[in-house]
Amino acid sequence: MSDKLFEITTAPISVDEVSRRVSSPAVGAVVSFAGIVRGTNAGRQVRYLEYEAYPEMAESTLAQVADEIKARWPVEKVAIVHRVGRQDIGDTSVVIAVASAQRQGAFEAGRYAIDRIKEIVPLWKKEYFEGGEAWIEGPEKPPKTEAKR
């Protein structure tokens, strides 16, 4: 078991375990989000998904998402764990836990986190469905350039 706040892992993940990573005596509210592998997509019967990450960049980009959250809402801690590798229908692919002294802002922060993950964190899923397989590509444009030279 890990206590990392931002983690890419091949191991199964749970809301309870990730929520514990952000709990402390200063915390009066933890809002959690779990992304679950769905059995249908675009009218297809999904058999399973295969997730891939650029692990080092994904973890640092998750930390960036948490920094963006802390600049907008008064939250104490954010933890985000994303699982990679093969995942079956009903498996938990991502867990977000947002801890704050009080509940204000925590719900919005959790929603912001999953939206940003889908926009900028280097993760991809390949769908294996009845009769084929296909990479799912996000509709987003690339994030603005950060590398300065």
Added chain:
Amino acid sequence: MRGTVKLFASLREAAGRSEIEWELADGATVEILVAHLQETLPRLEEWANHAWIAVNRQYASFETALQDGDEVALFPPVSGG
């Protein structure tokens, strides 16, 4: 100068490999590196023009100048969650 390129998801499959060493003259940009990769790996051609770029794990662009030791990554639009 030299460095590495990492490929992910559909680009990794198109290239048939996940990592490539690069060696280019000083002053080269990501654009020059991508053109070079497309020559040596023709199967990358249709993919690489739409790729997202990272240099040393930060988002970059085709105009970004490379430096010795840089870790460049090319990948399709992200689809996590």
